[in-house]
Amino acid sequence: MSKYAKAPLDLSGLKTIGLKERGGKVKTADFASVYLKGTGLSGWLASLPHILAADSFRAVIDAIAAARARRRALIWGLGGHVIKCGLAPVLIDLMRRGYVTAFALNGAASIHDFEIALAGHTSEDVEAVLPDGRFGMAEETGREMNRAICAGDEAGLGMGEALGKWLEPIAAPEFAASSLLFQAYRHGTPVTVHVAIGTDTPHMHSAANGAAIGSSTLRDFRLLSAYLADLDEGGIYLNCGSAVVLPEVFLKAVSALRNLGHPLARFTTVNFDFLQHYRPRMNVLDRPHAGRGGAGYSLTGHHELMLPLLAAALIEMEA
Numbered sequence: 001m002s003k004y005a006k007a008p009l010d011l012s013g014l015k016t017i018g019l020k021e022r023g024g025k026v027k028t029a030d031f032a033s034v035y036l037k038g039t040g041l042s043g044w045l046a047s048l049p050h051i052l053a054a055d056s057f058r059a060v061i062d063a064i065a066a067a068r069a070r071r072r073a074l075i076w077g078l079g080g081h082v083i084k085c086g087l088a089p090v091l092i093d094l095m096r097r098g099y100v101t102a103f104a105l106n107g108a109a110s111i112h113d114f115e116i117a118l119a120g121h122t123s124e125d126v127e128a129v130l131p132d133g134r135f136g137m138a139e140e141t142g143r144e145m146n147r148a149i150c151a152g153d154e155a156g157l158g159m160g161e162a163l164g165k166w167l168e169p170i171a172a173p174e175f176a177a178s179s180l181l182f183q184a185y186r187h188g189t190p191v192t193v194h195v196a197i198g199t200d201t202p203h204m205h206s207a208a209n210g211a212a213i214g215s216s217t218l219r220d221f222r223l224l225s226a227y228l229a230d231l232d233e234g235g236i237y238l239n240c241g242s243a244v245v246l247p248e249v250f251l252k253a254v255s256a257l258r259n260l261g262h263p264l265a266r267f268t269t270v271n272f273d274f275l276q277h278y279r280p281r282m283n284v285l286d287r288p289h290a291g292r293g294g295a296g297y298s299l300t301g302h303h304e305l306m307l308p309l310l311a312a313a314l315i316e317m318e319a
Contacts (some may be wrong), residue, residue, distance in 0.1 A: 026051060031169075035047045041313060060268070064314060072230060072235035073236070074100055075104060077242055078091075078104070078105050078246075079108065080108025082241045091311075099314060104191075106245045107194070107199055108248055113179055113181045114167070114181060117181065119202060122276060124138070141202060143205065145202045150212045156319065160191030162188070163191075190223065193216075205261065224253060225257055231264045234263050238272060244281075248283060250284055254288045275302055
């Protein structure tokens with residue numbers, strides 16, 4: 001006999017409910033269907049279950065297509081990993097098809113893209129070169145990016161436009177087609193670049209000018225804010241691979257716009273990343289919609305898979 005004061009609870013009097021009466025959130029009608037050979041991407045998308053991320057993915061595709069049709073803003077925030085995973089050609093094609101109003105880049109994205117335009121390669125082996133201080137010391141990157149920023153600031157340009165303009169005469173012809181900065185500048189699609197001084201390798205170069213860096217990236221913050229105003233009533237903002245800088249920039253721009261009287265309501269936000277972090281969830285997906293409607297979607301996966309899949313789905317939808 002147990003020495004404890006209480007006996008195990010008697011559950012014989014529990015009231016139960018029939019499974020049919022109880023129901024369930026998941027139904028066989030929502031299950032995936034078997035992919036049929038030869039039906040292509042459209043068939044594959046149709047075969048996905050109507051559950052969780054599969055429905056979120058469909059909703060994002062529909063929101064992008066609707067924003068394009070209604071001429072609302074389609075703004076893509078890009079972290080460095082998106083560019084160094086080789087996705088600039090996919091984004092450039094979407095831009096030419098009308099799925100981009102503007103690009104917002106963090107500093108890493110601009111550096112990787114700038115190096116692609118110059119040399120056709122980027123992303124150094126940090127562990128190999130940090131011990132002797134060679135990390136971030138590429139001469140052309142530091143020299144030319146800082147020259148571009150200084151010249152652009154003197155001309156009243158934001159950092160993104162300044163970098164694109166500077167690349168026109170110096171980009172290697174064989175690599176220019178793969179540079180988002182170069183191609184967006186040629187196309188007339190705005191690019192803004194958002195940096196914190198000291199976070200990016202060109203800031204170590206002797207040509208770095210803090211006043212020009214600060215002035216040009218502040219100008220880009222204000223330019224991005226102007227384009228974000230057109231998210232109202234059906235636009236979409238996609239944060240792709242930036243866990244800190246761009247989510248913070250986005251939230252401050254939203255607040256500034258509303259302070260100035262822009263309603264900024266009933267739009268869509270998306271966070272694409274291979275990990276879901278606090279700031280994108282709060283500053284991109286949740287807080288901007290509080291009291292204003294709209295929806296935020298998180299889609300988790302590797303950029304090199306998810307973004308080409310999204311682009312292909314959009315292209316398949318075109319008439």
